[in-house]
Amino acid sequence: MLTSVERVLILKGADLLREVGPRHLLRLAEVAIEVELSAGDTIYKEDDPADALYMLVEGRVRLSSAGRPLSEVGPGEAFGTWALVDGSERGQQAEVLEDGVALAVHRDQFYDVAATDLMLLQEVVRALAKRLRALVSERPEAARVEGEGIEKPEALAEPNAPPPPEVAPSSAGATLAAAAVGQPLPEGTEPPPPEPTVPGDPVPVPEPMVPLEPPEPQRGS
Secondary structure, three states, X not given: OOOHHHHHHHHHHOHHXXXXXXXXXXXXXXXXXXXXXXXXXXXXXXXXXXXXXXXXXXXXXXXXXXXXXXXXXXXXXXXXXXXXXXXXXXXXEEEEEEEEEEEEEEHHHHHHHHOOOHHHHHHHHHHHHHHHHHHHHHOHHHXXXXXXXOOOOOOOOOOOOOOOOOOOOOOHHHHHHHHHOXXXXXXXXXXXXXXXXXXXXXXXXXXXXXXXXXXXXXXXX
């Protein structure tokens, strides 16, 4: 069992969270789940929904697509990171090559923490944007294959595919998560309250209308 300090250090080593301060990672470390990995196991398949990111503590994991190896992940590296910003299919398969341990952070738990710590959310979004720019500019072909969660164009989407079910957010973190993955807010969500008025501010009063006096009759000469 890893201690909170060990979890913070592991999360800090991931490139996605490298710029996040230890104080901001402490709550995230508390909700992370330790996952035992055995060689030959499949952590997730290409058509599985993206619902969590992983930080590898020990062991080795291979990422592949359509049977073609893409990369290998070692200790201190993260994979499945697009799960934070999109809940569609993974687009990759993660297979365990060597026994080990990983820390899993589910998207809903991440946004529960980020809802009260916007610095954490800001740094993660900045890291994701940096990774996406590098991937598209340096390896555009790989970006199409490795881009977890990138939706298909409408022309390529299945015409009869039913829409994914919408789950109504039940907390501030769930609402933030729904907004991040592009899901509409449920019916009944209250709009932002109007700006409060400051006591003592003068209330504008319309000026009274003054009746026009009829012109005086002209006297004959």
